Amino acid sequence: MELFINNHTSKPIYEQISDQIKALIMSGELQAGEAIPSIRSMAKSLHISVLTVQKAYDKLQSDGFIETTAGKGCFVSAQNQDFYLEEQQKKIEEHFNEAIEIARSSGIKLDKLIGLLSLLYEED
Structure with a gap:
């Protein structure tokens, strides 16, 4: 999964991440039950703070797009x-x-x- 961060926009980075992942889910590119990158690996690949990715994932989870299982990772929600x-x-x-x-x-x-x-x- 490739995400792009635009540093020349007023939209916060965490929103850019959550919006792009949401779009991938809604387009069917990411299927229900499919794992998404860990917070650490996403932060490393985008060269951003782990806290920023955590905020994006928290937003996705509260919106019902992903589910987080302790010790296993984050997955596209199958129930919504x-x-x-x-x-x-x-x-x-x-x-x-x-x-x-x-x-x-x-x-x-x-x-x-x-x-x-x-x-x-x-x-x-």
Whole structure:
């Protein structure tokens, strides 16, 4: 697993780490039950403090994305598949709201918007 830290952003490093791991889980690149790097190895590979990685992992655990087992490590949570789906649905809603705003300001009617969505969804 490769993560990238951007030192030229206002977003804290621990958030960058947790956001990237969350994205890997939600995209399916990291599967339920799969181990993620230990806190120490992640800190070493990113050349950052162990405390920073610990904070990122704590955030992921409190959000339900990972589980920590003492002496064994951290693993992608297998029990919160519904949570992942909910997160994906929130993303879709954000994009829909943006599309609706554009459609309304352009005078595009709801039936045309639904037709476009259906066409794009079935295209593949």
